[in-house]
Amino acid sequence: MKKINAIRKDPDVMNLLSRLPDETALSLTDRQLSHIKVAVGNGGYRKHKIDCRGTIPIPFYPSRIYFVLLMGRNIRAVTxxxxxxxxxxxxxxxxxxxxxxxxxxxxxxxxxxxxxxxxxxxxxxxxxxxxxxxxxx
Structure with a gap:
């Protein structure tokens, strides 16, 4: 497990903090951040052999469709x-x-x-x- 004071250097936590307002990000303690990281997930499933993501525009419509193709070894526990x-x-x-x-x-x-x-x-x-x-x- 990571040290509590090193939690702010974790890529997932840094990503979370970058999306929060500065005053909120600074008000969170290291312990709170570590609990948030556990609750949200540690990103252990983000390493895939094939990770293809993109968007496709819809003609004459302002929205886009996104697609994700992920392939890799299944490391989840079997139910x-x-x-x-x-x-x-x-x-x-x-x-x-x-x-x-x-x-x-x-x-x-x-x-x-x-x-x-x-x-x-x-x-x-x-x-x-x-x-x-x-x-x-």
């Missing part, structure tokens, strides 16, 4: 809801991957069985091997 959603998504994707992998493995084994001429049930076939020979063989 209970976000953890729950992440767990459910991971379980769903894992189940989907395992199901599709199993299905693909069974199809490959069936094609291999058919290519070797092994007939497990006399007279029954899915016709996959014949379809593959017709279209690709």
């Amino acid at each position: 209970r809801r976000e953890k729950s959603i992440a767990l459910m998504t991971t379980l769903f994707l894992t189940t989907l991957f395992l199901s599709l992998s199993t299905l693909l493995g069974l199809v490959v084994l069936y094609i291999l069985k058919s290519a070797l001429g092994i007939d497990l049930f006399e007279g029954s076939s899915l016709g996959l091997w014949n379809w593959l020979k017709q279209n690709f063989g």
Whole structure:
């Protein structure tokens, strides 16, 4: 934590004080400033890999539209809801991957069985091997 008497040199506090009237800025104690800084935020989330800000004029209208594009590593604490959603998504994707992998493995084994001429049930076939020979063989 910063020293109390160094709080006036902090960039966030200096920015705040520059926007206040001089008499108000001078009347605030270092302790009050440190509490204001904590209440408003310490600016820890201001360092982004991509920080693109700008304004776009609206034709025939005196106002402008502003845009902000921020991208960077998420360093916030994960909420209970976000953890729950992440767990459910991971379980769903894992189940989907395992199901599709199993299905693909069974199809490959069936094609291999058919290519070797092994007939497990006399007279029954899915016709996959014949379809593959017709279209690709």
